[in-house]
Amino acid sequence: MEVTQIEKIRHSLSHIMAQAVLRLFPDTKLGIGPAIDNGFYYDFDFGDQDFSEQKLRKIEKEMKKIIKRNLAFTQEMIPREGAIERLKTLKAEYKLELLDGIEDDPLSFFITGDGEFTDLCRGPHVQRTSEIPIDGFRLIKTSGAYWRGDEKNKMLTRIYGYAFETKEELETYIYNMEEAAKRDHRKLGPELGLFMFSEIVGPGLPIFLPQGNILRETIEDYIKEKKKEYGHQFVTTPHMAKSDLYIKSKHWQKYDAMIPPINIDGDEYTLKPMNCPHHFQVYLNEKRSYRDLPLIIAENAVVYRFEKSGELGGLLRVRGLTQDDSHWFIRPDQIGEQVNVALELMSEIYNDFGMTDFRAEISAADRDNMDNYLGDPAMWDEAESKIEGILKTKEIEYKVNPGEAAFYGPKIDLQAKDTLGREWQLMTIQLDFNQPDNFDMTFTNSEGEDEKVVVLHIAILGSFERFMAIMIENYAGAFPLWLAPTQVKILPISGEKHGEYAHEVAQRLKEQGIRVEVGDKNERIQKRIRQAELAKVPYIAVVGDKEAETNTVAVRIHSKQDQGLQTVDEFINNLNEEINSKTYYLND
């Protein structure tokens, strides 16, 4: 693959940073230092040296000195034997360890023009440091990173830098990051009264506030209706079960985020980490015929997972999450057709939420470690090839990730793009050939024989929590009318003089099921408009003498100007139309 100039710059900068670090901290051992999509990083082992984030500016200065000397980058090929010797003299034990995974002989070294700095590296780099824009990079932050990404290994210190071809690009990037931070759901959620966390309730356990709960219910009602159209049957199952259920499903043995069990009357119980085994009980409740299939059991249920404390974050990662879960019990010959149906349902729903750009990732088994997976390798081959076939015919772009499958089956994750072009993993379709064995789930086929059913685990939104986080960020809290917790704010010029009319109008909107509030607090109208704008209410209706006399409202749309007068009837019709069509007033 062609390496672009900016990638060469970023990669070269990581070496220059390593050189600068060695100047300032001579006893540092080097890990690895690649280019990434906004810059570069390098992993260091500082040992006993006193390093802290305050030193970043100093390192940056040192880097600039090196760049200004306009050194050449030279590449030297050294036979493996000599290379090992060389790494030993450089005391580069991390690099030596890397050689286990590299078969090259000779090995490529990279040396700065003055011979001061040498690093094991394939390149490519820029020819001379003069190609590096001296104002185009900035060291940003440090963090810990496990050596070779394995949490059993030592943790090194990683220094990140942003790097671009010009100072302007760097500044634009930093500006965009700041703008994105403003729509962070962790900031907007509490500001807009959508959700909160309480220290005494516990980390990762969100509380949805009245406004946020309206949003949540709206999403839930919508998704339930859609799913019913597609033949889903909803059930309700308890939040806990005997641990035996999960021993039988083998989650107990394989899943590491189970909440520790509690003992009741001599039996062990646990909070459910997933709904599957419960829904299997529904399946097993009756003898099933091939004519009954597909049978889809659905539930929007809270599951509890003991996520590690450092992995929690806002609503994106919580310990109590509500999956829009469904289990499709199907015949083996229906796999292709039903995965297809699921993808249809998915695109219909995502389209209504303004997400139209998808990419799929297939989590496949690691063929070299089939012991980690339940079931016959032949079944895995078959399932994975079927999934690929469907994605190909649907022309959905996809990527296969070997080794990422759950122990019981391959899966498709759909990455949806939001308005900022960021990708989020939401929907999953998990094929499962193994649980039917664990629970002996069969159907009677047309020959009158028992046959093993196939299960598809499908969640369209993933979890309500994560999906809401993404909706909040996607719309920066200014939701389309159909989702907005408060859809219309009616503001009487004077609460005393026009309050009665304002409430009359509000009553008429309420009768139509429109979520409306009257802002008749004793404040100046300008201030109340400002407050409604900050609350990102889609429609503001101002009413005074003129409006009360003519049975109209003065309409203002969030973040737009005064839209002029509408009769109350027109206003209601327009609102209803916009709600039903799920269009977004900010999309022109």
Next chain:
RNA sequence: GCUGGAUUAGCUCAGUUGGCUAGAGCACUCCCAUGGUAAGGGAGAGGUCUCGGGUUCGAAUCCCGAAUCCAGCUCCA
């Protein structure tokens, strides 16, 4: 869980090298003003400076531990 950072009123933040009754703006309450499309004026109330130890004549400030949050890492919907 790991590495690093943060924690002062409901929110956003000030608080000099440890020193008297800890400050501001917004929000809240009351009073005045009764307003026409993004902040009218005044007064008041509100804080065990996250928690627990320690050092000191004296701690918001220094040290140790914990909790929570943030950035990564690892893991995941």
